[in-house]
Amino acid sequence: MIKNNTMQKQEYTITVYTENQIGLLNRIAIIFSRRKINIESLNTSPSEIEGIHRFNIVINETEEVIRKLCRQVEKQVEVLKAYYNTNEEIVWQEMALYKVPTDIIAEEVKVERLLREYGARAVVIRKDYTIFEATGHREETDKLIAVLEPYGLIEFVRSARVAIIKNSKGFHEKIKEFEHTEPSEDVVGNEFLNQQDEVFSM
């Protein structure tokens, strides 16, 4: 049997352009949880077009599964478009924060050198701890944890992946057209949550 790309699981980054609607995150998330697929990373942010939101979802699956998932995502009313790409087709970064005891940095020159090697910069310096920030791919940030651990890493957090597709041009122009003729609707939230005392109701 010929093993081709479609049969192997690999990391795919899904980019979804959507309207900015409350509850849409849930609608997209359940498409994955329904099939018991683990989301490795999820990021939502505004896109370069006003009123249009952008999701970056990273999962580990075969191409066939991803293709079907993207079609299901696009099926949602408030989703404009969904793209899927392998790691080679995107430019991506993940940010990580490391909390390290300051005395270790002061004592061990090695640590300082390491941090500089990985391009980590100090964000906050306090008497007892220092927080560093490093940006890069997962392997790089992971390596830094492994390296810092023996020196007493207190806390670590990594952000979701943000990615830009290398070949993306067309869609943005298209959606900008949309924006001109049809500006986005306003998001209407619940403005009454703070008014509990003022209203008597049954």
Next chain:
Amino acid sequence: MKLKIHVMDTVELIEEKTASKKNTSISGSQAVMEACLFEGVDTIFGYPGGAIMPIYDALYDYSNQLKHILVRHEQGAIHAAQGFARVSGRTGVVFATSGPGATNLVTGLADAMIDSTPVVCITGQVFAHLLGTDAFQETDVINITTPVTKWNYQVTDATEIPAVLAKAFYLAGSGRPGPVLIDITKNAQLQLFNYEGYKKCDHIRSYRPKPIVRKEYVQRAAELINAAERPFVIFGQGVILGKAEEEFKAFIEKAGFPTAWTIMGMSGIPTDHSLAVGMLGMHGNYGPNVLTNECDVLIAVGMRFDDRVTGRLDKYAKQAKVIHLDIDPSEIDKNVKTTVPIWGDCKETLPILTALLQQKDHRAWLNKFKEYKAKEQEKCINEELHPLTDELTMGEVINLLNELTKGEAVIVTDVGQHQMVACRYAKYNHSKSNITSGGLGTMGFALPTAIGAKFGAPNRTVIAIAGDGGIQMTIQELGTIMQFKPDIKILILNNQFLGMVRQWQELFHEKRYSFVDITSPDFVQVAKGYHINGQKVTERSSLKGALETMLNHNGSYLLEVMVGKENNVFPMVPQGRGVSEIVLSKEEI
């Protein structure tokens, strides 16, 4: 002090009043009523409650224009709305309150979602400032119904209502139809706002109801079909939802394709059409199932290759080139690999395709289906329709019923063995006649759906067929029949078992009948309590007379027929087998 009143002032005041009629101040609830009227709604199925009272208060003033059917359980309301939508092609409308009222809709929403039925549900919700506080009858309806609705939205401000409802009705009925739920908080229902009129929605920028038809694909498909020696057309509910029955008939007649339907597509073409070869699926006809694996071009129109139709996917039509016409791009290649996909509304794509086809007939190929039908007739159908036993079979009852209805009636089935038998032996002349819960298989579907169907098609005979299990699930809707008096014929096929499960336990679990023997009340007595006439039949000799009485009775009628306890439905594609491994009797498994 003298008050000076200028005449001009009074005149201006009067003018202002008449001009402002357009921009009047109305409540959110009144806006809901106006929206319903503008969308052509005339029937609402619902059940009031605390959180939806303002809407019901507004409805009180619209009683002449909006007919409200008070059901006995919200599940009955949504199934009725489904029946209404299925039989008329219009959108069903449901009103329910918050909390338990909304959660009772979930089964119906799931059913409408998987069977693509256009339904708009409006649920009440607690005051906006109470959201998330576990208030009385508060539930997180939006998150509960997110997986089972095409779209849902919570309205917390009355100004949103006209636009949101316009969007809701548009989404429910366009593209691939589906259920939409709008949750309106009580403050929004009571709030007065400046009403600027209602505008129907016909466009949402992130939503494409109909994919753009790619002519190159239609061309390729036509080439494949014209070269085919054994083309086979299978169709589903898409033909009915797309209102494309005429286009479909022209399509199959042009090239003489043998045509089979899924249980949801049944009645899309008349059952006695010369090219009709029967039903697909686990309990479908012998020929369509076996010959799926012998055709060279398989043309699927408006169907989604459900697992009940395909059996094992790795043994399904692997030898054929598959052409799939569907309005939903996510359905193409979902289960079955397509050679040529044709995205689009089949009402538009079929004529384009038909024009490119060569006039042909495939008589020899069509005759193969007839051979299989003969074999099926001999091995299965005869003993089902003309049994030699004393006990009545479901098949003979259904067969006799269809002889009497002459293919004109709307038949609503519940779920189980009787559903399979009813669909196998039904005769239909018109579309939108077969109403059943296909995708979800909801027991208790028949009775409330038949009520909705009667309101949707008041001039047609509506018959609900249920088993003794299914009828007991929503039997409270007899109260709705009692109160609103729709003319529903209820046929209960009582085999004193949960038949389909019992059949599987007999065939696959060594006859270990685990909790499938179900007892029933005296249904005729129960009906009598609801002021509905009825009778019970146990002998073959009284069957025809009883069916005639039921059909001719002026008003609702319940007929209970006792049938064989351990009869099985055959043919059957056992689970985990391919469609060509369909068996005609128990021995063959």
